[in-house]
Amino acid sequence: MTKRIENRFSALKGEGRPALVTFLMAGDPDGETAFEIMRALPGAGADLIELGMPFSDPMADGPAIQKAGLRALAGGETLKKTLATVARFRESDTDTPVILMGYFNPIYVYGVDAFLDDALAAGVDGLIVVDLPPEMDSELCKPALDAGLSFIRLATPTTDEKRLPAVLQNTSGFVYYVSITGITGSAAPDAGKVGGAVQRIKAQTDLPVCVGFGVRTGEQARAIAAVADGVVVGSALVSALEASLDAKGAAGTGSAEAVLSIVRDLAAGVRAARLATA
Template identity: 75%
Template structure:
């Protein structure tokens, strides 16, 4: 499955442009609408998709993504249904990499070996599990790699050069650089500092480096994309969903279009990031 991620970044490198990585929560606001949104993302300009696994105690997520997870859980979303969402997505798209993002508890309860087997069968390419440090690689990271599922690690502004080799040791697919300290969606990143941080990480690894947390606009996507291999947008997309829901939290006729419209604008920003260099 890592081949799909590698192929996508190789193609983007040939185009001399960064990736647009879009995050949406599985089952938000309901399973069918979430699948419709996910299915529409590649045509709107998403190069990779991060699909959130709803969890009741998302410690690293800001209010927008927390609410999205709660909406999904209230609508009956489970980890099994999330895997089924990927399976149904793959019926029409065999090219776009899909990375599941979330926390270890639901996977542990599901059973690591059973989960990895089901994830691979569904068409999952990678995992981002934010509460498993390198010291716990035996729990999920190494079994995932043995199953040919990438394990994407987070690096942050506080990950210094002494810590970085441990973080990168078993990382595959790409490195996710968290551009700010704090929770998702809490502040805007500084493009200059991000570019310097990406350069430092690249001195330690040949993997692509994608930058997330705080990117909301096409202008920010362009600025961050000029110094990174990918730009990750999540909270802004989740907010776009939330703003279209009715008083009972149900999707409306504008829900899917609100997300795809924003993705199209962000994709234009990302694609403009390297024009000056061409």
């Protein structure tokens, strides 16, 4: 199994701070711009990178990430190109964990065994596949774990005590806690409620718990980071990229910076959280 995720959280624990996990959509709005942003994320303060696999029917995603996926698909992004982007990223960064996030259909079409082989070869560390519940672990989760990839599961406010053990059973890398009920980017999380939920999950697993959905600012990141092992931000970054595009949806000279400036603000918030509680 690749150790980048485990090593990163271990290093951050030694520093006494939580992680900033950033999401971007592969190929949005074009492959070169997406790669430019990805390559610069660690320098802006991202500790782990989630790379979206574009899909035509993203049921759990809000409007911003839906549109990002459709822009990427319109620009010709494929799963094979997404894996090639990871491989290109690994040419200059061998430490930052990269997690592919999306839906099972593109992987199924690609072929599970071929996908896992190619993902490992490219330098992928883990998968988040939101439409595969624990009852379908034999489809991808167990083969991924056997191949050496982490399979990161989502827990939500509606994951009760009876359901939580099933969610955690084959999870590795970290647990992704969805802080709100609904689609991505739809509301701001309540740090008090999130803190209680994180503790409930941590009572049943030694894995880090990262919190996502709804975090858009450095202040929000700081509040959530104070009660979790990591903060995941996606919609705010994707929305900033969209706002930078021209009338035809093409990237401009300031598109990458539009995203990276927010990442720097989020990183400052995450890093301030531990300092405030040290």
